[in-house]
Amino acid sequence: xxxxFDHQIDTLSLPARDAFAITPHATSEIDPLPxxxxxxxxxxxxxxxxxxxxxVTFRNVASGQILDVRPxxxxxxxxxxxxIVGLA
Numbered sequence: 365x366x367x368x369f370d371h372q373i374d375t376l377s378l379p380a381r382d383a384f385a386i387t388p389h390a391t392s393e394i395d396p397l398p399x400x401x402x403x404x405x406x407x408x409x410x411x412x413x414x415x416x417x418x419x420v421t422f423r424n425v426a427s428g429q430i431l432d433v434r435p436x437x438x439x440x441x442x443x444x445x446x447x448i449v450g451l452a
Contacts, residue, residue: 380451388440388448396452400432404447411435411443 374381380399388410397414406427412419414434421442422431430451438448 382450382452384450384452386438386448386450388438388443390440391437393436394438394450396450397434397436398450398452399434400430400451401435401438402449402451403427403429403431403445404449405445407444407446409443409445409448410439410441412437412439 372378376399382396383402386394386398386401401409403409403425404427406425406429408421408423409425409431410419410421411433412435414436416436419437419439419442425431425445
């Protein structure tokens with residue numbers, strides 16, 4: 365099946381073209397850098413965004429929520445949410 369949008373330049377405002385599982389880790393960067401993340405099982409998420417110098421914790425994120433944030437890291441320490449999917 366042909367993709368009518370295959371030749372369109374990808375931007376942050378366009379829908380994601382890729383989805384991949386993210387496993388929280390102490391030091392590993394997320395590659396590719398996602399446009400947003402989907403949280404399958406709710407909880408807390410400790411992350412560092414693409415342009416930040418420090419981590420931040422999103423508390424009580426609901427199951428099924430999409431966070432419009434571009435995390436460079438999702439830390440294992442402080443993250444209780446699970447089934448996290450990167451949207452890129």
